[in-house]
Amino acid sequence: MSAILLIAIFALCAYKLFSRKTVTWKKIGKRSVEVAELKTAPGPMPLPIIGNLHNLGTHESPFQAFTELAKTYGDIFSLTLGSTPCLVVNNLELIREVLNQNGKFFGGRPDFIRFHKLFAGDRNNSLALCDWSNLQTRRRNLARRHCGPKQHTDNFARIGSVATFESIELVQTLKSIANSTESSINLKPILMSTAMNMFSHYMCNVRFEETDEEFRKIVDHFDEIFWEINQGYAVDFLPWLEPLYKKHMDKLSGWSQDIRSFILSRIVEQREMNLDTDAPEKDFLDGLLRVLRDDPTVDRNTIIFMLEDFLGGHSSVGNLVMLCLAAVARDPEVAKKVKAEIDGVTKGKRAVTLSDRSNLPYTEATVLECLRYASSPIVPHVATENAVVAGYGVEKGTVVFINNYELNTSEQYWKEPQKFDPSRFLERSKIRVRRNSQCDSGMESDSERSGPINKASEMEKEIVSVKKNIPHFLPFSIGKRTCIGQTLVTTMSFVMFASIMQEFDVAAENLEDLRQKPACVALPKDTFHLYLVPRKH
Numbered sequence: 001m002s003a004i005l006l007i008a009i010f011a012l013c014a015y016k017l018f019s020r021k022t023v024t025w026k027k028i029g030k031r032s033v034e035v036a037e038l039k040t041a042p043g044p045m046p047l048p049i050i051g052n053l054h055n056l057g058t059h060e061s062p063f064q065a066f067t068e069l070a071k072t073y074g075d076i077f078s079l080t081l082g083s084t085p086c087l088v089v090n091n092l093e094l095i096r097e098v099l100n101q102n103g104k105f106f107g108g109r110p111d112f113i114r115f116h117k118l119f120a121g122d123r124n125n126s127l128a129l130c131d132w133s134n135l136q137t138r139r140r141n142l143a144r145r146h147c148g149p150k151q152h153t154d155n156f157a158r159i160g161s162v163a164t165f166e167s168i169e170l171v172q173t174l175k176s177i178a179n180s181t182e183s184s185i186n187l188k189p190i191l192m193s194t195a196m197n198m199f200s201h202y203m204c205n206v207r208f209e210e211t212d213e214e215f216r217k218i219v220d221h222f223d224e225i226f227w228e229i230n231q232g233y234a235v236d237f238l239p240w241l242e243p244l245y246k247k248h249m250d251k252l253s254g255w256s257q258d259i260r261s262f263i264l265s266r267i268v269e270q271r272e273m274n275l276d277t278d279a280p281e282k283d284f285l286d287g288l289l290r291v292l293r294d295d296p297t298v299d300r301n302t303i304i305f306m307l308e309d310f311l312g313g314h315s316s317v318g319n320l321v322m323l324c325l326a327a328v329a330r331d332p333e334v335a336k337k338v339k340a341e342i343d344g345v346t347k348g349k350r351a352v353t354l355s356d357r358s359n360l361p362y363t364e365a366t367v368l369e370c371l372r373y374a375s376s377p378i379v380p381h382v383a384t385e386n387a388v389v390a391g392y393g394v395e396k397g398t399v400v401f402i403n404n405y406e407l408n409t410s411e412q413y414w415k416e417p418q419k420f421d422p423s424r425f426l427e428r429s430k431i432r433v434r435r436n437s438q439c440d441s442g443m444e445s446d447s448e449r450s451g452p453i454n455k456a457s458e459m460e461k462e463i464v465s466v467k468k469n470i471p472h473f474l475p476f477s478i479g480k481r482t483c484i485g486q487t488l489v490t491t492m493s494f495v496m497f498a499s500i501m502q503e504f505d506v507a508a509e510n511l512e513d514l515r516q517k518p519a520c521v522a523l524p525k526d527t528f529h530l531y532l533v534p535r536k537h
Contacts, residue, residue, distance in 0.1 A: 038393030041087060043078035044069065051080035053234065062232055063377055063405035063519035066090065070406065076390050082237030087394055090403045092413075092472045097389055098381070098400060099479035107132025107481065108382030110399050112236045113245075117252040118225060120260070125305040128379060132480070139306055140484055142291060146203065146284035147310055148484045156487070160354030162202040163492045167499035168351050170194040173210065174504065175534055184509055184529035188322050191496070192219045195318035198492050199311050203284040204267050218262045221255040223525050226315035228252065230377065230522040263308055284310065313485045317492045319522050323370045324497045325530055326514040329506045331420055338363050339535070342502045348537030352498040354491055361466050363498050365425035367490070368466070371475040373420055375408040376521035378477045404474060405519040413472040427467050430460045505533040 046052045059065040066088045069077060075090040089095050098106055108131040109115070115123035124130040127139055149155035170190070177185055193210055196219050201207045208215035235241040242249065271285055281287050288303045328335035341362045346352060357364055381400045388394065409417045414424065476483035483489075500506070508514055513528040 038388060038391070040085075040394075041076045041078045041390070041392040042073045043080075044073065046080035049082075050238070051082050051084070052086075053081055053237065055079070056081075056232075061405065061517065061519040063375070063401075063403055066401060066403045067406045067409070070403075076392065078392075081399070082239075084237050084399055085395060085397065086399045086401060087389065087392075088401045088403060089389070090406045092407060094390060095402055095407070095474070096478070098402070099477065099481070102387055102389065103479040103481070105385055105387035105394075106381040106383055106400055108384045110236065110380050110382055113239055113242055113249065114228065114233065114236065114252060117249050118228075118256050119305065120256065120301075125301070127306065127309045127484070131382070131384065135302070139302070142288065143284070143306065143310065143484055146287060147313075148487050156491075159202055159488065159491050160495070163198055163495035164351055164353050164499075166194050166198045166201060166207075167496050169197075170496065171351075171499055171503050174500070174532055178504065178532045178534055184531045187325070187530050187532070188223075188318070188523065188525070188527055189216070189220065191321050192223050192315065192318035194496065195314035195321070195492065196222070196311070198317065198496075199314040199488070200267065202488075203307070203310060204271070205283050205285075206267050208266075214262060214266070218259055220525060221259050222312050222315050223318070225252070225255055225259075225312065226319060227522045227524055229379075230520050259308060259312075260304065263311065264304065268304065268307065310485060313488060316485075316489045316521070317496065320367070320370060320374075320489065320493045321496045321500070322523055322527070323374055323516065323521070324367055324493070325500065325506050326508070326516070326528070327366065327370055327373070327420055328501065329508040329530060330511055330514055334366060334420065334422060335501070335506065337422075338366055338498075338501050339505075342498055343537075346502060348502075352495060352502055354495055356498070357491075357494055358465070360494075360498060361426055361464050362422055363501070364466050364494055365422035367493055367497060368425045368473075369420060369422040371521070372408045372414075372473060374516065374521040375405040375519045376475055377519050378402040378404050378474070379481075381481070402477070407472050407474060425467055425470070426464055428462055428464055430462050432458050433461050434458055500532075503535055505535055507531040507533070 044052055044055055047054060055069065056062040056065045059068065067090065069079075069088070070090045076094050077088055079086040079088060089098055109123065109129050111123070115126070115129045119125040119129065124133070124135075127136065127143075130136055146155055149159070173190060174185075174187075177190075190210070193208075193216065196215075197207045210216070233245070235245045267285070268289075272289060275286075275289055275293075277290070277293070281290065285307060288307060292298050292300060292303050328338060341360050342352060345356050345359050352360075381402065383394050383396050383398045383400065385396050386394070394400070407413060411417060476486040476489075508528065508530055516523065
């Protein structure tokens with residue numbers, strides 16, 4: 001009994017210490033200095049040492065726990081994970097306040113040991129996991145033209161041509177496999193290799209054969225890392241546990257070193273030796289190497305890590321397409337609509353292209369619904385200075401969780417959110433179009449009777465399109481840290497998914513196998529298999 005009493009007293013002290021403390025700091029303006037006393041947001045009582053980690057362990061995903069805790073503490077609440085102060089925001093208004101209005105105060109990223117291991121001991125080598133800085137601004141500006149091109153640009157057109165080329169190669173490979181077996185197929189590594197070739201082909205004008213063992217090993221490493229970044233571990237907030245994670249941390253370092261060596265030896269060094277400084281810039285790698293040559297302030301490692309980061313974006317594509325195929329295997333009606341739409345556009349006589357996207361709204365909506373359904377978490381932000389959110393004080397160093405899971409699964413924002421329904425992303429509208437009609441009244445002269453009379457008339461036509469702007473759908477975040485590679489992910493995923501659906505019926509032996517982890521767009525490297533049956537056009 002005495003032990004229980006001591007624990008209770010210790011917990012009460014921790015509660016008073018961490019949960020309801022008052023934040024006081026000086027706010028220095030141009031003319032005056034004032035002291036603001038602000039309370040932290042409410043939240044559950046933290047326990048000694050572990051803080052509120054036990055509150056998250058009751059759910060499959062911490063984001064599910066955030067949603068449950070919000071029912072008690074409101075849409076903004078505080079947690080202490082280990083000894084790290086955290087803030088969770090759960091609705092659109094608060095998320096916009098953090099990422100848009102106050103984005104300059106929340107440009108940091110968590111200082112997790114795992115993140116450092118993945119980028120040669122310094123997470124600031126990564127674009128996604130680094131703190132905001134002048135270097136980050138410069139890196140994003142370097143990448144934007146190639147990795148986030150606008151429609152109607154040459155780079156956007158190149159994304160489409162590369163995606164179609166690689167998808168045709170993929171379909172041929174899958175046909176060969178499907179025709180040689182009646183068993184289900186371990187599809188994921190094949191999709192990941194295709195996605196990697198899409199990115200390396202587009203960014204570096206380099207592609208690799210499926211039989212290249214070194215290439216396949218690197219693709220596997222990237223996939224493992226993508227899964228890793230989408231997970232949470234106790235060591236993230238209890239760093240003194242690191243010795244217990246030594247094998248795991250060594251594995252992370254090994255994967256990243258292998259990837260870096262591959263990119264250097266198989267991509268960068270060959271291009272450096274043959275760099276044509278007089279020819280027009282032809283791809284992302286070309287642009288990076290020219291900056292390295294022309295600007296002595298740019299470090300070579302900066303270029304290598306940038307390329308590694310963006311090539312790693314292919315993991316998002318491969319995993320997303322796998323989720324899309326699982327969705328149509330679960331729901332034959334969705335599959336039927338996707339195939340009918342694609343057949344209506346291509347007539348089964350040509351490959352799907354990116355330019356078909358506007359004519360395949362249901363297919364694109366299926367990809368978007370997979371993003372919503374997966375509720376991919378937004379990488380946590382960190383307060384880089386003292387700030388205020390919804391009237392609560394947020395101290396420098398506080399980790400801020402953006403609960404995208406709540407946005408994507410709440411009945412406040414979606415009708416029947418638990419249902420997989422691509423049509424929620426579609427809208428119908430009417431436009432007036434001119435139509436030429438031909439008539440012959442019999443009253444014309446001989447010269448007029450030589451051809452029919454064209455009379456222009458107007459008619460209303462209903463069109464179906466993908467909704468342009470859904471404020472509460474933020475799969476790539478918002479604000480200055482919006483994912484710069486989202487154009488690559490959405491376009492390449494669309495072409496790959498549509499190409500597979502054009503040529504195959506997709507099924508699974510056991511629908512239970514298709515279950516995915518909540519609030520996670522990643523699938524483990526060894527995941528479910530699917531049946532692919534070639535369609536007859």
